[in-house]
Amino acid sequence: MSGPTHIPDSVALPRLLGEVLVGSGRLTGDQIAAALAEQTRQTEPDLIGEILVRQGALTPAELMTALATRFGEERAHYATQPPPATAIRFEGVEKSLDGRKVLDRVDLEIPEGKITAIIGVSGGGKSVSLKHMIGLMAPDRGRVIVGDRELGRLSRKELLRVRERFSMLFQGSALFDSMNVFDNVAFPLREKTRLDPATIARLVRKTLGQVGLSGANDKFPDELSGGMMKRVALARALVTQPEIILLDEPTAGLDPIIENAIHHLICDTYLRTRYTMVIISHAIPHIFNWCHHVLVLHEGKILASGPAVVVMQSPDPVIQQFIHGSLTGPIKIV
Amino acid sequence: MTLMLRNLGRDSLQRFWRMGHMFLFLLVSIFGIVRPPYRLRNLFKQIVFIGIRSLFVIVLTAAFTGMVLALQGYYVLSRFGSEGMVGPMVALAIVQELGPVLTALMVTGRAGSAMAGELGVMRIKEQIDALESMGINPLKYLVAPRVEASLVSLPVLTAIFNVVGILGGYLVAVQLLGMSSGTYWGGIEAKLAAKDITISVIKSVSFGLIVAWVCTYMGYFTTRGAEGVGRSITQAVVLSSVLVLIWDYFITSIML
Numbered sequence: 001m002s003g004p005t006h007i008p009d010s011v012a013l014p015r016l017l018g019e020v021l022v023g024s025g026r027l028t029g030d031q032i033a034a035a036l037a038e039q040t041r042q043t044e045p046d047l048i049g050e051i052l053v054r055q056g057a058l059t060p061a062e063l064m065t066a067l068a069t070r071f072g073e074e075r076a077h078y079a080t081q082p083p084p085a086t087a088i089r090f091e092g093v094e095k096s097l098d099g100r101k102v103l104d105r106v107d108l109e110i111p112e113g114k115i116t117a118i119i120g121v122s123g124g125g126k127s128v129s130l131k132h133m134i135g136l137m138a139p140d141r142g143r144v145i146v147g148d149r150e151l152g153r154l155s156r157k158e159l160l161r162v163r164e165r166f167s168m169l170f171q172g173s174a175l176f177d178s179m180n181v182f183d184n185v186a187f188p189l190r191e192k193t194r195l196d197p198a199t200i201a202r203l204v205r206k207t208l209g210q211v212g213l214s215g216a217n218d219k220f221p222d223e224l225s226g227g228m229m230k231r232v233a234l235a236r237a238l239v240t241q242p243e244i245i246l247l248d249e250p251t252a253g254l255d256p257i258i259e260n261a262i263h264h265l266i267c268d269t270y271l272r273t274r275y276t277m278v279i280i281s282h283a284i285p286h287i288f289n290w291c292h293h294v295l296v297l298h299e300g301k302i303l304a305s306g307p308a309v310v311v312m313q314s315p316d317p318v319i320q321q322f323i324h325g326s327l328t329g330p331i332k333i334v
Numbered sequence: 335m336t337l338m339l340r341n342l343g344r345d346s347l348q349r350f351w352r353m354g355h356m357f358l359f360l361l362v363s364i365f366g367i368v369r370p371p372y373r374l375r376n377l378f379k380q381i382v383f384i385g386i387r388s389l390f391v392i393v394l395t396a397a398f399t400g401m402v403l404a405l406q407g408y409y410v411l412s413r414f415g416s417e418g419m420v421g422p423m424v425a426l427a428i429v430q431e432l433g434p435v436l437t438a439l440m441v442t443g444r445a446g447s448a449m450a451g452e453l454g455v456m457r458i459k460e461q462i463d464a465l466e467s468m469g470i471n472p473l474k475y476l477v478a479p480r481v482e483a484s485l486v487s488l489p490v491l492t493a494i495f496n497v498v499g500i501l502g503g504y505l506v507a508v509q510l511l512g513m514s515s516g517t518y519w520g521g522i523e524a525k526l527a528a529k530d531i532t533i534s535v536i537k538s539v540s541f542g543l544i545v546a547w548v549c550t551y552m553g554y555f556t557t558r559g560a561e562g563v564g565r566s567i568t569q570a571v572v573l574s575s576v577l578v579l580i581w582d583y584f585i586t587s588i589m590l
Contacts, residue, residue: 134467156471163469174464177455188468191475240468 017048017271020070021058031057047272060212064264071267071290078114078292079307087112087244087276088133093142095128102128104300105142110293115270115277117287117308120297121322121331126280127171129297130246133278134166135159146244164192167237168246171280173229175221175236181208182217185235192240207239208232211265227258231265238269244276251283259283263290285323288312296322298331359473359554360547366471366478376479384445384480384546385487389494391440396495399432400424400502407503408511421518422525424503429526429534431586433496437488438541438578442571446549449480450570453553454563462554477554481546488542489535496534533589540585541578548574 015023018032035051049067052058058066088110095103102125110116110133118126131137132144135151144151146162154162167188175184185204189195195203208214211231221229230250237245250266251259263283267290270277281287288294294311296303296319304311304319311319321329407420453476456462465472500522507513552570556562 131463136463136466160469160471163467166467168464168467170460170464170467172459174460176461176464177459191470192468246467 015070015073017066017070020066020073021052024066024069026062026066027052027057031055049268064261064268067268067271068264071271075289075292075308079309083109083111084114085112086110087147088278089143089145090129090132091143091145093129093132093139093144095125095132095137095139097128101300103132103139106297106300106302108295108302108305110276110278112276113274114292115266115279115290116293116295117279117281117291118295118297119281119284119287119322120303122282124297125300126297127248130168130248130278130280133244134163134168134246164240165243166246167240167242167244169230169233169237169248169250171248171252173221173233175229175232177221179220180217181213181219181221181224181232184221184232185239188236188240203239204235207235210238210269211235227254227262230254230258230262234262234265234269238273241273242275244278247277247279249280249282251281259286263287266290284325285312288323298322356547356551359477359551360543362473363477363481363547363550366474367482369474373475373479376475377482380479380483381487383448384441384483385491388441388444388487388491391444392437392491392495393498395436395440396428396433396498397502397505399436399495400428400499400504401506403427403432403499404503404506404511408507408513417513418517419521420503420507420513421521424507425500425522425526426530428499428503429496429530431582433499434488434492434534434537434541435578435582437492437495437538438545439575441484441488441491441542442545442549442574442578445484446545446574447567447571449546449549450553450556450567451563453477453550454556454566457554457556458559458563472554477550480550481543484542484546485539486542488545489538492534492538533586536589537582537585540581544577544581545574548577 018027018036021027022029022032031052032048035048035055035057038051038055039045039048046054049058049063053060053063086109090106090108093103093106094101106125106129108129118129120126128137132139132151133146135144135154138152146165149158149162151159151162176187179187182204185207186200189200189203193200205214205217208216211234213228213231213235216224216228216232219228221232224232234247234250237247247266251262254262263286266277266279269275277291279287279291288308288311291308293306294308295305296311298318304314304316312323314320318330320326321331403424404420407423408417411417411419411423453462456476462472462476465475504515504518508515508518549570552566552573556566558565
């Protein structure tokens with residue numbers, strides 16, 4: 001499986017997409033200039049990559065690869081920078097389910113405007129922590145703070161308003177069975193905005209196009225493959241243009257090619273939107289290539305937290321066993 | 335002994351907690367009905383599902399209930415020379431008791447089980463969590479329209495049951511057994527009072543509330559996968575049917 005490649009050691013600042021494409025010899029400066037000129041003429045400007053694909057200068061796959069390279073440089077740059085502002089913070093969060101402590105005095109910070117991956121063994125509290133972030137679960141002890149709002153102190157109405165800043169992609173996609181793809185994606189817009197039907201239809205078609213599902217409007221969830229369901233769920237999460245996107249195992253149960261495509265898609269989305277993203281993933285070690293920041297959650301505690309390139313090199317035997325999938329080590333299988 | 339008492343106490347507390355939880359669920363759902371935004375499309379969809387799609391089974395049940403009542407009534411009453419009372423007997427039994435109760439039981443079996451199953455699947459497939467994550471109150475979006483539709487549909491279905499049941503009785507008593515049409519309708523006109531119809535309406539509204547409340551509650555709080563959905567449906571049908579019969583006794587003893 002390919003991750004972002006060609007990361008120059010000396011990169012001080014990540015290059016722009018055009019620079020990556022010209023640097024790789026795939027396009028000339030004139031082609032980039034022509035695309036930029038078209039962009040300036042548009043009233044609702046498309047992204048350079050989209051224009052290049054439409055002009056036939058790039059294939060969608062080439063664009064995704066270039067974006068991944070661009071992201072790889074950004075990821076390397078992130079490790080050298082001071083930590084950004086915090087979007088979500090846990091302070092001493094404890095949670096027990098069925099008498100078992102799932103989160104044990106967890107302190108964590110999710111950096112704003114970055115992709116954070118939460119990794120750890122199954123049953124380690126990853127999904128539970130994601131549900132705490134959006135207020136679907138309340139901690140037994142401790143505080144969950146989104147921006148400057150502590151979720152535990154909010155009324156239900158205020159909590160619903162905070163949730164409007166979020167979108168969440170659930171592990172099983174959670175598409176509504178009784179609705180087709182178009183209606184599933186349009187649902188949050190119809191329910192939470194006052195947009196007219198024509199605008200909603202335009203936004204839904206555009207978002208479905210971005211996830212590569214332009215022709216699937218009329219299909220129902222039971223007619224979709226696992227990868228398509230994930231992409232529809234991603235489109236539903238993106239269509240409301242949230243500030244924070246939570247992705248619970250977006251690649252679980254998918255084949256390696258679809259997994260790679262979903263990772264490219266998330267990266268592509270991030271570079272276009274700069275949303276704060278939190279991904280729970282078991283796609284180890286590939287996920288390290290697709291995020292800025294990594295949190296390792298083990299037995300209800302944060303074992304490591306930091307830039308992906310730093311955590312990947314951690315000498316901690318638990319982290320190394322988890323990264324290499326080794327059967328021997330501190331994590332006991334049975 | 336101590337252990338037994340402890341278990342008994344814990345079970346009792348759990349049952350009280352559950353009753354309180356169910357009651358709060360009902361209050362919040364009713365609150366969801368009266369507060370905007372009003373999703374009329376959702377309500378209409380549920381009325382079609384609970385009301386219109388139950389019509390066939392209600393008409394069928396009503397017709398045969400009226401027919402068998404007339405048949406039994408005629409042979410029993412004829413022993414005492416009172417076969418002229420078949421009409422009022424059929425009408426009063428159906429309007430006061432069988433109409434509301436059998437309608438509620440049929441709707442529980444047809445629509446209530448589906449409500450519990452649909453919400454149960456939505457719960458285990460995280461679709462209810464997805465609604466919450468979008469800032470949409472699932473009690474208002476999913477439960478309130480079902481309760482509202484049930485409150486609207488049950489009285490109408492009960493009224494249809496009553497009319498069809500009495501017509502079924504007419505078919506057997508007059509067309510089959512040769513009783514005079516005037517005696518059948520005259521007896522009903524003389525004995526069926528407005529109060530009987532009021533009882534029928536009050537019962538059907540309260541049964542509508544019980545069916546929707548219990549079935550949505552059981553579905554909404556489904557746990558443990560597909561097996562949990564099956565268990566929720568069973569509990570919904572059993573509890574809602576039992577509550578309908580218990581409530582029927584209390585309401586009858588108060589109103590008669």
